Amino acid sequence: MKLSPLLLLALLPALNGCFGEAPPGGSQNQTIATDSVSEAAAVRFLSQSSFGATEEAVDEVIDYGIEGWIDAQIAMTSPYSDTVTGAIATPNAITTKSHLERTIEIAQMVQQDHDWYDDPDIFNSDGHWLMEYYQLAAWWEHSLKGDDQLRQRVAYALSQIFVVSTAEMPLDDRAESLANYYDILAEHAFGNFRDLMGAVSRSATMGIYLSHQGNEKENPATQTRPDENFARELMQLFTIGLYELNVDGTPRLSSGNLIPTYSQEDIVELAKVMTGWDLQLNSYYGRNSANSGDYTLPMEFTDAYHEYSAKTVLGETIPANLSGSDDLDAALDIIFAHANVAPFISRQLIQRLVTSNPSSAYIGRVAAVFNDNGSGVKGDLGAVVKAILMDDEARSASYISQPSFGKPREPVLAFSAMLRLLDISPLDGWSGYDENGVQPNFGSRYFFGSMFWASSPSKRQILNATVYAYGAPTVLRSLRNHLFAALHNSLTDSTPT
Incomplete structure (x- = not known):
């Protein structure tokens, strides 16, 4: 699969600008973004609204537009509703x-x-x-x-x-x-x-x-x-x-x-x-x-x-x-x-x-x-989610450079983004694999990062950073290393058990 540099952004486990002062508030009547969607904007949007960007998903967002994609997702048939519109x-x-x-x-x-x-x-x-x-x-x-x-x-x-x-x-x-x-x-x-x-x-x-x-x-x-x-x-x-x-x-x-x-x-x-x-x-x-x-x-x-x-x-x-x-x-x-x-x-x-x-x-x-x-x-x-994702603070690229905008991507989302980007699917049937360097079950700390290193002497408080209330200085680097190991070893050394 050909990977564009923009799609590789989906592999980053963290967004820049997680520390510092709160971003400017703007107007209470700030307008939502409705312009045409670039590839970079689609990748960024999918990092907020999905478990990771794929080439197909990026094309879909560009074709429908962000609002159209949200509307289609909300209206999609599901096991819980017969509505198909x-x-x-x-x-x-x-x-x-x-x-x-x-x-x-x-x-x-x-x-x-x-x-x-x-x-x-x-x-x-x-x-x-x-x-x-x-x-x-x-x-x-x-x-x-x-x-x-x-x-x-x-x-x-x-x-x-x-x-x-x-x-x-x-x-x-x-x-x-x-x-x-x-x-x-x-x-x-x-x-x-x-x-x-x-x-x-x-x-x-x-x-x-x-x-x-x-x-x-x-x-x-x-x-x-x-x-x-x-x-x-x-x-x-x-x-x-x-x-x-x-x-x-x-x-x-x-x-x-x-x-x-x-x-x-x-x-x-x-x-x-x-x-x-x-x-x-x-x-x-x-x-x-x-x-x-x-x-x-x-x-x-x-x-x-x-x-x-x-x-x-x-x-x-x-x-x-x-x-x-x-x-x-x-x-x-x-x-x-x-x-x-x-x-x-x-x-x-x-x-x-x-x-x-x-x-x-x-x-x-x-x-x-x-x-x-x-x-x-x-x-x-449904209306609340749409308001969140269509708001100018979510869509405008001007907020990306704000020191405290964005959030560290919790490990499970970083991992899912990598898997979706590479179009990795579960095996047919049920088989177990012992991967060199890969943990099939990430463990609770990868889902609930707010408990990371709460008693560590090297902890650094993050400005209300949602998942990482406290984080060791090496946490994001360790996550990148883990993702690299999973990617490298999964593709080169798999031993069925």
Whole structure:
């Protein structure tokens, strides 16, 4: 394959200009870029909106234009929708399968004699340790070869906000749960944020990870009360953050002090809402086991364990005696209505897709679209993603030279960019390879760089640099060396095992 110098930019693991002061904010009414697209601009755009540029993808962006490409990606058919209105209306086979469907296919292909189903409709890996590898294989297939690159990239961004992990047992052995959870993020990538909140809250995976699965109402006799973990994180990490914000993401102040968004009492009250939810088909309420329960279905409600009293969350009262689902929806509606949601989520999505240090004006423009997509709808993620990628701060080449614009490309994106550029595909069937110098599984540090070297004496703080909150001075050089080793050894020394 002939590689132009511009396409080789896709191999760079980092963008220049990650340190220093924030870029100039510009006007709150800054216009979006709509000019014709050069090859360099297409490569840069694809680094923000996909898992890496390919020659075909660059040509596609140039042909459609950036706005046309975004519209086509949002309209593309998917496993989650029957809508086919975009220019790319017939995606490939990988794109038409969900992560869970492909994970199950791989499991059945590899271990044809294993009984993967409790009955014809209920998939149960029964705690099989290889499921995590099958799930990762499906993830890489979608990321590298899916035509729905924007959906997959936004799902990846959302996974860095709504975090779950196999570090929480038994998710490591029931990795079909992670495939299903990623499908939730992919399904809602262009949907409404409020719907995403509801799906995540009811997810079996999130229920296990943040421990509201099997949550019970207060019991004075046993001196137990509802688990507060998910209630806290739902507000702190997933929706409104710790302190009140203006629409442009700057902090609101009272007498010079930050204003907390919620109190401990709000956590206590919200935790009461999160009672009575458990895995479907569990052997008994609240059991947390690798061989019991369906991890691919939303949690179900059991009224005997729910707290039916009235609750007050963020100053709003939820009436007593609502059904469990109505109780949860009422609480989520209250949180979704909070003014912080738009700037809090807009900032994070900008950081995951475009730049670690967006100006307050950039955040404000995107948050305005979050609050109103032009048709009076709040939380339209398709409109928000388009606003992020079409904004002048994302498209204008003048920002590239700003000292703090851009972001270090997290290792998994640098690696995927290299693989896509070289048109590397997964092997047919299932085979393992022992590569000299190559680690097939990059490991958690390549996905979650914010934990890099937090205690290292040589750490250097990066200006709000998203993935690399702290980084050793050698981290990007080490990443380049790793990519070079993977590229060189994969093409010259492969030993089937």
